[in-house]
Amino acid sequence: MSLQSLQQALGKFAQAPAGHLPTPLEHCPNLSHALNLSIWVKRDDCTGLGFGGNKVRQLIFYVGEALAQNADTLPITGAVQSNFVCTAAAFASKFNLQCHIQLEERVSPTSELYRRNGNVMLSKLLGATLHSFPKAENEAAADAAVYALAEQLRKDGHRPYVIPLGVNSPPLGALGYVQAAIELTTQLQQVDTNVDGQVDEILIASGSALTHTGLLYGLRALSQATSVRGVCVRRDATQQTRRVRQRLDDIEALLQQDITWQDNDINLYDSSLAPGYGQLNSDTEQAIRQAAQSEGLFLDPVYTGKTMAALMQLAKSGQLQGKRVLFWHTGGQSALHAYEDQLIPGGA
Ligand SMILES: Cc1ncc(COP(=O)(O)O)c(C=O)c1O
Structure with missing residues (x-):
């Protein structure tokens, strides 16, 4: 699909005028050195409005529709x-x-x-x-x-517009990440990522799956073959694979644009999920500390800490060797304060 057709398909949906976009794409020299990889970070923690994060891109579409419905x-x-x-x-x-x-x-x-x-x-x-x-x-x-x-x-006399999370609702929020795929593709053409402005693999948190699936749909719609690995933060890889497949179909239906994708495009990793949603593990704690202390980059305990823990596990096992990896920072740092007792035991 051409860039223009994708933009046209997205243009049919109302959007609330908010957010600081495009977000920066930065190289992480210290983490790259420590893990013997080339690591880039897409700073969607800097999307603006409140403390920013991936949900800004999603809410641009939900709130756009809410405003359109008065x-x-x-x-x-x-x-x-x-x-x-x-x-x-x-x-x-x-x-x-x-x-x-x-x-x-x-x-x-x-x-x-x-x-x-x-x-x-x-x-x-x-x-x-x-x-x-x-x-x-x-x-x-x-x-x-x-x-x-x-x-x-x-x-009681209000005019509510519900923003649901479940799979039975149209994946409006995913459109924000279809749009982000356009943003990244354009950005990679301008930024020197060393070889042809490409990255080999993107790691991104996968919860409701709208962020992950929107990005995957957008990249494949633009014929970009970059591998997208979703890091499970709520369900195991089997359940999340099913969900991403369903959401891909749902995005195709919403945009009325089928794209070509293969089963192996859906790639989920769940080894940093335990013991479960919103619960810290030692690799995640270590990832949060290492990103903060080597790049001044704050991650969160629920989503991006687990995604960075996954990146580090994969790097250590050699599965990312020689790859240019893009860590998609989806924000979430405002939850850090709720985990102070676990991250800084005794307040020390
Ligand atoms: C900071 C952060 N990252 C990632 C995600 C996952 O996004 P999604 O629900 O679209 O899979 C969330 C979801 O709440 C989030 O708050």
Whole structure:
């Protein structure tokens, strides 16, 4: 598909005017040296609005549609330390909307800091109304509850636009990452990545999978063969592979543009996931420390720390040898403060 056709397909969707784009593409000399690789980082932690992150690109499309429908309230669901809901609250502030956040108890046990600091504190500062959803890991039930909340808001005279997470909703947010694929392709033509402006492999966190799948769709639509490895942060590789496949089909349906992709384009890695969503492991802790102390780069415990831990595991096992690797920084650092007791034990 040509760049113009892809842009035209995206142009049919409303977009909220927000975000600092394009984001920088930077080389990481110290990490590259330490891991004996060429490592680049796509700084989507710098997308602007609130503390930025990948969800800004997604919310540009959700909030664009909400504004087109003349909505006045955004009901949204996510984990207690979700960056998505907090960034939605920032959009709500900017576009004079109200935000109702349903916080899912996905992580247990949790500390006092986890429950009140980081994104929880920021969402309160942004003026959002918080609701609790105690049923742990149940995506369909969480979406059903947020639609019920929207119904109540409608009865109370509001005009809600629900931002769901589950696979039964159109993958509007993924369009932000189809757009990011265009941005990266253009950027790689301008930046000296040493050989032909290419990277061999992209590592990116894969949760709801809209970021990962949007990027993969966009690159393949532009006939870019770069390998995209999704790093599992919520489900194992088998379940996440199924989800990415479904979301690829959903993006094709939404954009009404089929693309050519192979089964082996869907590449998931889950060895840095344990013990589970939102829970630290020692490789992730080490990755957070090493990125901070060698590049001044802050990662988060839930998404980008696990993605960097995956990169380091793969580098150590020789699977990335000789490759130019792009680490896609999706943000999330505002959750760091909720994990202080684990990252800096004793406050020392
Ligand atoms: C910082 C960060 N990175 C990555 C992701 C994963 O993105 P997605 O849900 O589109 O897979 C999230 C999702 O909440 C996130 O907050």
